[in-house]
Amino acid sequence: MDMDDAIVVQTRDLTKRYGDQTAVDRLNFTLREGEIFGFLGPNGAGKTTTLLMLMGLTQPSGGSAVVCGLDPVRRAKEVKRLIGYMPENVGFYPELDAVQSLEYIAALNGIPESDSQRKIGELLDLVGLKKDAHKKVANYSRGMRQRLGIAEVLIKDPKVLFLDEPTLGLDPEAALNLIDLIARLKQEHNMTVLLSSHHLHQVQKISDRVGIMINGKLVAQGTLEALAQEKFGLGDQKYSLEEIYMKYFQEG
Ligand SMILES: Nc1ncnc2c1ncn2[C@@H]1O[C@H](COP(=O)(O)OP(=O)(O)O)[C@@H](O)[C@H]1O
Ligand SMILES: [Mg+2]
Numbered sequence: 001m002d003m004d005d006a007i008v009v010q011t012r013d014l015t016k017r018y019g020d021q022t023a024v025d026r027l028n029f030t031l032r033e034g035e036i037f038g039f040l041g042p043n044g045a046g047k048t049t050t051l052l053m054l055m056g057l058t059q060p061s062g063g064s065a066v067v068c069g070l071d072p073v074r075r076a077k078e079v080k081r082l083i084g085y086m087p088e089n090v091g092f093y094p095e096l097d098a099v100q101s102l103e104y105i106a107a108l109n110g111i112p113e114s115d116s117q118r119k120i121g122e123l124l125d126l127v128g129l130k131k132d133a134h135k136k137v138a139n140y141s142r143g144m145r146q147r148l149g150i151a152e153v154l155i156k157d158p159k160v161l162f163l164d165e166p167t168l169g170l171d172p173e174a175a176l177n178l179i180d181l182i183a184r185l186k187q188e189h190n191m192t193v194l195l196s197s198h199h200l201h202q203v204q205k206i207s208d209r210v211g212i213m214i215n216g217k218l219v220a221q222g223t224l225e226a227l228a229q230e231k232f233g234l235g236d237q238k239y240s241l242e243e244i245y246m247k248y249f250q251e252g
Contacts, residue, residue: 006033008160008192009054013063016049016216023049025216026063031160031194036186038203039196040245041213047196048088050213051162055083068159084158088165090149094138098129098148101137102155109156116155123151127181143174150181160192161185167199175199179206204241212248219248 009031016024024046031037039047052058054067056076065072072079093101099120106116124130127147137145146166153161163182167175179202185191186206197203203210204224211221220227228239231247 007031007066008033008035009065009067009194011050011054011063011065014050014053014060014065015062016046016053016058017061022216024053024060027213027216027218029211029218029221031192033192034186034190035208036182036193036195036206038207038210038241039194039213040198040200040203040210040241041196042249045213046216047213048164051085051164051194051196054162055080055085081156082159084153084156084161086146086149086153086161086163086166088168090145090152092137092140092145092148095136097136098124098133098140098151101148102151105152106155111155119155123154126154126184127151128177141174143170143177146170146174146178147181150178150185154185160194163193163195163197165196165198167197167202175202179203182206200241200245210241212245214249 007030011027011029014024014027015022027050041047049058053060054065054072056072056079059073067079068082070079093104096104102120102123103116106120111119124133127150129144129147129151132140132144137148140148149166167178170178179199182193182195183206186193195203195207209221209223210227211218213219220230224241224244227244231244232239
């Protein structure tokens with residue numbers, strides 16, 4: 001990532017209110033092509049609501065966003081086609097195997113069968129499910145399901161991935177595995193990723209920049225070094241994302 005890279009997402013005072021509650025409060029942030037942005041914050045901070053607005057799945061109460069050059073409010077259908085969205089709770093068909101699941105998703109996305117077979121093979125290889133390709137998803141571990149979920153969102157060749165807590169409920173090894181996969185998508189395919197996760201140690205390893213959302217407000221965004229400097233001042237000491245996060249959390 002560098003500053004000349006194309007802007008994939010930009011928001012201007014993006015706001016969502018539910019009744020009296022402001023779930024997302026004047027959010028301003030930029031996501032650039034080829035970047036992994038770690039989108040952090042406690043439960044209820046407004047992360048999922050932000051993603052839904054960026055996809056045109058819920059209307060902002062104020063402000064605006066541009067996603068891949070489009071306004072998600074007016075061009076929701078096109079925007080959705082460009083985003084590979086993996087929601088917090090991915091639904092699976094337990095009776096299908098991985099190949100059947102991907103065939104189904106490919107058909108839903110209008111991908112011709114001549115292309116889909118080759119693509120499915122490549123994707124199963126990429127996410128490390130080749131040898132389990134004909135096992136029913138019912139018998140998959142949570143980590144395997146999440147990797148299948150990534151393959152499902154990649155099948156339509158999205159411009160950007162929105163991964164909403166993909167490591168939730170994974171054991172350390174499975175979380176690491178998934179994080180390595182996300183890092184490879186960036187390194188080998190220049191994928192742009194907006195990643196929300198509570199696995200701060202893992203997020204730290206692969207994120208170019210992070211944003212910390214608390215009570216609907218993005219209280220910080222930048223590189224780890226920049227945030228450490230903002231909160232702890234200049235110094236030689238290295239701070240972990242966890243230490244930085246907790247400092248923002250305690251002080252706002
Ligand atoms: N459809 C909804 N109706 C009312 N309140 C909602 C709705 N969706 C989310 N909220 C509220 O908005 C806040 C932000 O939620 P959410 O975006 O899901 O946070 P996060 O993804 O960071 O955990 C929470 O307080 C949540 O209860
Ligand atoms: Mg959420």
